[in-house]
Amino acid sequence: MTTLGTTRATLLKDLRLEWRSKDALNSMLFFALLVVVVFSFAFNPTAEESRHIAGGLVWVALLFAAIFALNQTWARELRNQVLDAYRVSPAPPNALFLAKAIGNLLFVLILEVLMTPLFVVFYGLRSVGPAWQLIVVALLGTWALVVNGTFFAALSIRTRSREIMLPLILFPISIPALLGMVDATTSILTGDASPDFWIKMLAVYDVVFTAVCLLLFETVLNAE
Amino acid sequence: MTGTHDLSSPPVIVLENLVKFFGRFAAIRGISASFAPARLYVVLGDNGAGKSTLLRIVTGLMEPSQGTVTLLGAGKAREVAHRVGYMAHAPLLYDELSGMENLRYFAGLYGQRGDSICEKAMTMVGLDPQLSRRVGQYSQGMRQRLSLARAVLHDPELILLDEPFSNVDAHSTREMAAVLGQVRDQGKTVFVVTHQAALMEGIADEFVHMAAGQIVARAATTSKVNARVETTP
Secondary structure: OOHHHHHHHHHHHHHHHHHHHOHHHHHHHHHHHHHHHHHHHHHOOOHHHHHHHHHHHHHHHHHHHHHHHHHHHHHHHHHHHHHHHHHOOOOOHHHHHHHHHHHHHHHHHHHHHHHHHHHHHHHOOOOOOOOHHHHHHHHHHHHHHHHHHHHHHHHOOOOOOHHHHHHHHHHHHHHHHHHHHHHHHHHHHHOOOOOHHHHHHHHHHHHHHHHHHHHHHHHHHOOO | OOOOOOOOOOOOEEEEEEEEEEOOEEEEEEEEEEEOOOOEEEEEOOOOOOHHHHHHHHHOOOOOOEEEEEEOOEOOHHHHHHHEEEEOOOOOOOOOOEHHHHHHHHHHHOOOOOHHHHHHHHHHOOOOOOOOOEHHHOOHHHHHHHHHHHHHOOOOOEEEEEOOOOOOOHHHHHHHHHHHHHHHHOOOEEEEEOOOHHHHOOOOOEEEEEEOOEEEEEEOOHHHHHHHHHHOO
16 A cells, blocks of 8 residues: 555544544643633733743643643554554555654644634734734644654653653754744744744754654664 | 365475563574464463464564564565464454444555455454444454454465454354364465464364473374473473
């Protein structure tokens, strides 16, 4: 079977599993909702202050929330040891990685779509710069999070405390991407500077880490 | 026994000086053996004898510490993955999907499309393809049957089954054993790791006894293999 065909079949299977269990989406939504509400009570910022802190707040909240989806990605493959059925099949290993990464991208994008109106309402946000660029930043930034997250979640599945291991490995390596996401978002919201540099940096980060993850995934999948 | 073993055919599995360490513990200790095609082998042995480890090495799920495995003429299991079926001790099925949904997905991994092969596999193991219940709601016996269906779905030449009868009632066990005999009669090679040796008497072509990570006896009947185990120092 081709990489594209296996990716599609695995992605559809994962979406069906998530639709039926809602393990990842529910956890992410509740966590992100809590962060929005708690921070809005804690800071009560003005509209101008909001524009300066929203970038950091939004992305940190999404990064933490995404951990729930990333941990679920492989947890469901470990139940009943289903991952072994994939490993003994002739299906390409990278198809599994791509399906998981795209699945996580969709889950986190759904979360972003649901949480954006809440952020706008709770923090009185209004973008001074071109708001459409936020979509580009969201797509590039989210892919940066999920591509590394999916890879490192696979790396930590055989460790005893994998829920703790994932953020420990993922957060340091995501710092350049997080910096790009926060600065690009803040630049767009405040209109103080052009976000072009940060958007380009995110694009390069995505290309480099996607390539590295694809190159190394088969080794990680078959590691004992 | 109705195996039609052609002596001129190359062996399906050749193990050469196979060793597997877990830390300092040797789970497999220098196994060298070959297995002919179109036969049904029953692998016996106490818990910890190395049966499951051996199967995992043969399927490529585990790398040996030393030695080589030649599977269907290939040096790497991945090269012949489409010709091998594997049923593990765990069901290797998604609890949230129905039986047919599981089989459709796994058939896809082997490049097989269409519901007909999935329905055929389910019917072969005595399950109703129309059953819409999710696998999580199946009984243990039904899970084992579905797991067997998953392993034979793509019509493999070599089928490796790790304790397929565990937690299965006596009636279902006899049915599953009969299915394995039929599969062998179609020219497939079947390996069954089980503790229920008596059940396979009359169906199996050869019993292979493992102890302490080694193959200590091979014989056509359980009584012969047991006699050889007793005389082994």
